[in-house]
Amino acid sequence: MTLDLTGKTALVTGASRGIGRAVAEQLAGAGATVAVHHSGRNSEAAAALAERLGGHEIAADLANPREAKRLWDEALDVLGTVDVVVANAGxxxxxxxxxxxxxxxxxxxxxxxxxxxxxxxxxREAVNHWAARHAESDRQPGEIVGRLVTVSSRAAFRGDDPAFLAYAASKGGVVALTKSIARGWGRRGVAAFGVAPGFTATDMASGALAEDADGLRAQTSLGAIAEPEEVAPTVVFLASGLADHATGTTVDVNGASYVR
Ligand SMILES: NC(=O)c1ccc[n+]([C@@H]2O[C@H](COP(=O)([O-])OP(=O)(O)OC[C@H]3O[C@@H](n4cnc5c(N)ncnc54)[C@H](OP(=O)(O)O)[C@@H]3O)[C@@H](O)[C@H]2O)c1
Incomplete structure (x- = not known):
């Protein structure tokens, strides 16, 4: 079995660092042309990564949801077509x-x-585009033209601490949205999957790790915090087309720190 995305294009949000960067690197390693998205605050890192991967760099501050529409339009423009979206920024x-x-x-x-x-x-932009592509080209029902992989969190299922109510609620929403897209667009050429990481050694987790790395390691059955490069392969597998009958699922990558 080979993960081969040769000839495919992918937009990865939040790809300037952390899990998104590892996903962009591994998608490119599997042959995809990648658009590396970032907020605009980390342009140098994103541009250097895009250049190294032979891809493109796009800035869009997703604190403004209308920027997500511009991001999609720009990704289509630079990539020509978009086969995979990894919605990872957070x-x-x-x-x-x-x-x-x-x-x-x-x-x-x-x-x-x-x-x-x-x-x-x-x-929404991606699935409307993929459904139109599917309809145009006389495809069979169930033939997939676009794959969405969302990155949620263990917090979607386990909940989080009181100071992170918004984070847990947002990630629960991501899981529900992913399921709904899988259910609603399967016959229109779309597969949608989720990945729910536990603590991963990135900037996002640096505060918690600085406070209690041993405690966080002890939550896992592996006794180790995942590196971003250990989360990314699950995303690439789901994006590869080898797992389309798993559409709708969200895969836990949390070292058994929360088994549901
Ligand atoms: N690390 C963990 O322990 C952990 C656990 C569970 C789930 N996750 C999830 O995994 C995903 C990636 O997290 P990470 O740990 O890799 O985080 P990270 O290292 O903090 O990176 C976050 C990424 O999101 C982008 N981003 C942040 N705010 C943005 C905004 N307003 N507009 C556009 N882009 C923005 C950042 O871009 P800039 O560089 O431009 O700021 C960066 O590329 C997130 O959805 C997170 O919730 C992480």
């Missing part, structure tokens, strides 16, 4: 429930906008 914003409501709502809005609403806008 934020982990702390807001204790006891802070003033304005502060709590600001954290809630930022989290929901980046993690869920922008992901929904991007997914």
């Amino acid at each position: 934020v982990f914003v702390e807001a204790d429930p006891e802070v003033p409501l304005d502060d709590w709502l600001a954290a809630w809005d930022q989290t929901l906008s980046v993690n869920l609403t922008s992901l929904a806008v991007l997914s």
Whole structure:
């Protein structure tokens, strides 16, 4: 069995660092042409990665969900067509429930906008495009022309700490959206999958790791925190076309720290 994405194009959101960067590298390694998305705050890293992978770099601040539509349009423009979307960009914003409501709502809005609403806008653009492509080209029902892989979190299933209510709620929404796309668009050429990581050694987890790395390691049955390169292969496998009958599923990659 070979993971071969030769001739395929992929848009990876949040690919300037962390899990998204590892996914972009591994998709490119499997032959895909990749658009490396970032927020605009990390242009140098994203441009260097895109150049190294022979791909493209696109900036879009997903705190504004309308930017997700522009991101899609630009990805189509630079890639010509988009076969795979990996919706990975995310934020982990702390807001204790006891802070003033304005502060709590600001954290809630930022989290929901980046993690869920922008992901929904991007997914909507992608599935409408794929459904049109499927209809145009006289395809068989069940023949897949586009694959969406969303990155949620263990928190979607386990919940999170009180200061991360928004994060857990956003990730639960990502799982439900992924299932709904899988159910609604399967006959229209789309497969949709999720990956739900546990703690992974990236900037996002650096605070928690600095506080209690031993405790986090002890939560896993492997006694180790995953590296981004150990999460990415599951994404690439789901994107490869070898797992289309798993459409609708979200795969846990959390070292058995939460088994559901
Ligand atoms: N690390 C973990 O422990 C863990 C666990 C479970 C789930 N996850 C999920 O895995 C995904 C990737 O996380 P990570 O750990 O790789 O995080 P990370 O290292 O913090 O990277 C986050 C990525 O998202 C992008 N991003 C953040 N805010 C953005 C915005 N407003 N607009 C556009 N892009 C934005 C960042 O772009 P810039 O570089 O431009 O800021 C960066 O590429 C997230 O969805 C996260 O929730 C992570």
